[in-house]
Amino acid sequence: MKPSGPIDTFQPIADRPAPVQTVGPVAWMRENLFSGIGNSLVTLGIIAFLVYYIPPILDWAFFSANWSGTTEDACVKDGACWVFINAWSYQFFYGTYPLEEVWRINLMLVLLLIVIAMSFTLPKHYRMKASIAAWLALPLVGMAILYGGWGGLEVVSTDLWGGFTLNVFMAAASIIVAFPFSFLWALGRRSQMPFIRSVSVIFIEFFRGVPVLSLFFMGSVMLPLFFAEGTNVDKLIRVWLVLIFFMSGYMAEVFRGGFAAVPSGQYEAADSVGLSYWQKILLIILPQVIKISMPNILATFVMLFKNTTFLLIIGIPEVVQTLQTALANSYWLGGHALEGYLFVFLVFWASCFGMSVLSRRIERTLNTDKRD
Amino acid sequence: MFKQKTIEEAKASARRSSGNSSAAFYNNPNVRAIFYQILLVFGLGYFFYSIISNVLANMEATGIKTGFSFLGASAGYDVLMTLISFESTDTYGKIFIVGFLNTLLVSAIGIVFATILGFIFGVAAFSQNLLIRKAALVYVEIFRNIPLLLQVFFWYFAVLSALPGARQSLSLGEAIFLNVRGLYLPKMVGSDLFWVAEAALGLAIVGIFVLRRWAKTRQDETGQQFPVLNTSIAMVIGLPLLALIVTGFPFTMEYPALKGFNYFGGITVIPELMALAIALSVYTGAFIAEAVRAGVQAIPHGQTEAARSIGLKEKKIMQLIIVPQAMRVIVPLLNSEYQSLVKNSTLAAAIGYPDLFNVFVGTALNQTGQAIETIFMTIIVYFVVNMVISFLMNRFNNAVALVSR
Numbered sequence: 220m221k222p223s224g225p226i227d228t229f230q231p232i233a234d235r236p237a238p239v240q241t242v243g244p245v246a247w248m249r250e251n252l253f254s255g256i257g258n259s260l261v262t263l264g265i266i267a268f269l270v271y272y273i274p275p276i277l278d279w280a281f282f283s284a285n286w287s288g289t290t291e292d293a294c295v296k297d298g299a300c301w302v303f304i305n306a307w308s309y310q311f312f313y314g315t316y317p318l319e320e321v322w323r324i325n326l327m328l329v330l331l332l333i334v335i336a337m338s339f340t341l342p343k344h345y346r347m348k349a350s351i352a353a354w355l356a357l358p359l360v361g362m363a364i365l366y367g368g369w370g371g372l373e374v375v376s377t378d379l380w381g382g383f384t385l386n387v388f389m390a391a392a393s394i395i396v397a398f399p400f401s402f403l404w405a406l407g408r409r410s411q412m413p414f415i416r417s418v419s420v421i422f423i424e425f426f427r428g429v430p431v432l433s434l435f436f437m438g439s440v441m442l443p444l445f446f447a448e449g450t451n452v453d454k455l456i457r458v459w460l461v462l463i464f465f466m467s468g469y470m471a472e473v474f475r476g477g478f479a480a481v482p483s484g485q486y487e488a489a490d491s492v493g494l495s496y497w498q499k500i501l502l503i504i505l506p507q508v509i510k511i512s513m514p515n516i517l518a519t520f521v522m523l524f525k526n527t528t529f530l531l532i533i534g535i536p537e538v539v540q541t542l543q544t545a546l547a548n549s550y551w552l553g554g555h556a557l558e559g560y561l562f563v564f565l566v567f568w569a570s571c572f573g574m575s576v577l578s579r580r581i582e583r584t585l586n587t588d589k590r591d
Numbered sequence: 592m593f594k595q596k597t598i599e600e601a602k603a604s605a606r607r608s609s610g611n612s613s614a615a616f617y618n619n620p621n622v623r624a625i626f627y628q629i630l631l632v633f634g635l636g637y638f639f640y641s642i643i644s645n646v647l648a649n650m651e652a653t654g655i656k657t658g659f660s661f662l663g664a665s666a667g668y669d670v671l672m673t674l675i676s677f678e679s680t681d682t683y684g685k686i687f688i689v690g691f692l693n694t695l696l697v698s699a700i701g702i703v704f705a706t707i708l709g710f711i712f713g714v715a716a717f718s719q720n721l722l723i724r725k726a727a728l729v730y731v732e733i734f735r736n737i738p739l740l741l742q743v744f745f746w747y748f749a750v751l752s753a754l755p756g757a758r759q760s761l762s763l764g765e766a767i768f769l770n771v772r773g774l775y776l777p778k779m780v781g782s783d784l785f786w787v788a789e790a791a792l793g794l795a796i797v798g799i800f801v802l803r804r805w806a807k808t809r810q811d812e813t814g815q816q817f818p819v820l821n822t823s824i825a826m827v828i829g830l831p832l833l834a835l836i837v838t839g840f841p842f843t844m845e846y847p848a849l850k851g852f853n854y855f856g857g858i859t860v861i862p863e864l865m866a867l868a869i870a871l872s873v874y875t876g877a878f879i880a881e882a883v884r885a886g887v888q889a890i891p892h893g894q895t896e897a898a899r900s901i902g903l904k905e906k907k908i909m910q911l912i913i914v915p916q917a918m919r920v921i922v923p924l925l926n927s928e929y930q931s932l933v934k935n936s937t938l939a940a941a942i943g944y945p946d947l948f949n950v951f952v953g954t955a956l957n958q959t960g961q962a963i964e965t966i967f968m969t970i971i972v973y974f975v976v977n978m979v980i981s982f983l984m985n986r987f988n989n990a991v992a993l994v995s996r
Contacts, residue, residue: 251721571736
């Protein structure tokens with residue numbers, strides 16, 4: 220029964236703010252920075268360290284650095300001599316590739332970007348076919364454009380190739396060509412046929428088990444002995460061949476993981492609708508394997524990309540070799556090792572870190588399992 | 592995979608038993624399997640035949656000898672650093688051993704320090720302190736993403752060659768010296784009764800195992816715990832120390848001393864070894880930190896909560912609940928990181944540390960021209976070392992693996 224008469228409406232007291240120690244920046248700091256005596260000391264120590272070291276580093280790298288000029292004499296201030304990087308930037312990126320032909324390298328990079336964009340944006344019903352064909356054609360087209368010797372293009376000998384774009388090219392061209400082979404090796408390793416299986420296992424384990432550097436030496440010293448007398452295969456091509464073998468060993472294991480991760484119901488379903496072995500593999504299994512393996516493929520690529528710096532040891536002028544040449548140049552003897560290494564660090568770090576971020580994003584977008 | 596196999600086998604046997612005579616024999620999977628494999632045998636046979644005949648023809652044309660007789664020949668060059676006595680008149684065979692020992696040395700140092708760094712930074716990723724968490728993240732993301740070769744060069748050319756010369760050496764208590772020529776450590780030279788201390792150390796190590804067994808049996812029977820770790824540390828330090836005191840310190844310390852332009856005496860660590868070991872440790876440490884982080888993250892939070900609810904202390908939770916479970920994820924990853932560290936130690940060739948690869952595939956190959964023999968001998972060593980690592984880590988993995996009862 221409701222009481223008659225004026226109803227006393229309930230008047231809540233206004234909310235009091237939460238205690239300052241449990242919410243807001245103070246609480247955050249208490250929890251994350253000063254949660255105990257030991258933690259507070261560590262925090263203060265790290266802050267002191269940063270305060271002590273960051274300003275001089277910033278000062279060296281930016282405020283008293285030398286930015287403009289073309290020769291070493293322009294470096295008059297105490298800080299970093301970025302003029303050095305500026306003056307050598309062409310060589311760092313393109314090696315000794317002739318200046319008037321450098322558009323070919325740039326064209327290559329643009330093509331690479333186009334193919335990457337294609338594989339994400341094309342309409343779905345022919346994306347797979349078109350992008351696979353484009354990827355596989357890319358190394359050969361690239362080789363033809365960079366080397367020239369057809370359609371009025373001047374021949375640029377591989378001795379002149381170099382710099383960071385050579386690292387990119389070697390890594391990309393090897394992994395792309397290795398792709399179909401590694402796929403076959405992975406199938407071979409899963410095969411029922413004992414001889415094919417053991418050959419695949421030996422191949423994969425050999426190329427995964429030996430140091431990359433010994434493979435490069437094989438490419439540069441041992442491989443010439445394998446060719447028939449009189450055939451003279453270019454050194455870069457030989458190393459490329461070896462890198463393809465190396466990569467197909469690693470990628471085969473990546474794909475094997477992918478094959479194992481596809482649910483067996485998929486294989487069975489493909490069998491039950493009467494697809495042949497290759498129809499089953501190419502139409503049903505492979506698309507899923509690529510999707511599952513994408514993060515690992517990128518991780519393998521990052522490893523390969525970092526390993527392309529080892530080419531320096533067999534005398535191929537990739538970016539670190541170019542840096543060493545620049546450091547030994549008689550016009551630049553002012554000790555710019557720090558600037559040079561920092562620059563190359565930064566270039567590699569940005570590429571590799573970017574790819575690992577990309578790989579995480581692809582993993583999220585390709586994860587269609589949870590979408591429905 | 593196993594399941595897949597049985598399905599295909601079942602299919603194959605079904606086809607066989609049905610005796611389907613309408614299918615042509617070339618559609619029989621067994622016939623096809625044999626055909627493909629014969630094709631592969633011939634393909635490979637031709638491939639290797641042509642390679643071998645090309646190699647022999649090429650070698651004859653260039654006048655390179657074949658076979659391993661060069662191993663007995665005098666090498667005629669000196670090696671920068673040797674763990675066993677070596678002179679330039681010694682054979683290539685001995686150089687092989689010298690290089691092998693140097694490879695083992697740098698790999699062992701690298702593995703120890705990479706593991707320490709990796710576990711410190713891997714656990715630091717779960718610190719309560721935000722700055723420590725960020726520091727761990729920065730360490731991993733920086734050093735994982737820069738090529739190892741650049742890091743080796745950085746330490747060798749930018750850091751170690753920027754150290755002061757011998758006369759201005761950095762020193763620690765007039766016993767340890769660091770300069771551009773290397774790191775100089777004091778050496779302990781034992782005299783006649785020194786073996787007593789060594790025996791005491793051996794006894795302490797054996798004692799630890801006995802103690803562990805005893806403590807475990809006691810805990811199983813009575814539930815009482817025994818401070819095994821503290822007692823072990825006390826035994827390892829205490830027993831040799833006691834032996835030294837009783838025998839009257841039968842050793843002398845050999846300190847490095849400045850003579851002329853450099854330090855002599857004691858143990859010398861050449862900068863090549865330092866640069867390579869630092870770079871390998873820091874690089875692999877970043878990967879191990881990632882592995883440790885993944886391992887700890889793989890454990891459901893419920894484990895920690897359950898452990899808290901039965902009243903375990905935070906330290907004990909880590910020790911008894913988290914770490915043993917995390918190790919199952921970490922150990923296989925450690926296995927592959929250790930193997931790649933050994934393979935990466937070949938980068939010694941870039942700065943001239945005389946590891947197996949550098950002295951054998953580098954110099955010996957250059958002098959003898961016998962590319963195939965030297966490269967394969969070297970590769971086999973790396974295979975064997977990695978197999979040993981894999982074997983040991985698998986043993987360790989079995990020890991930490993989940994035992995279901």
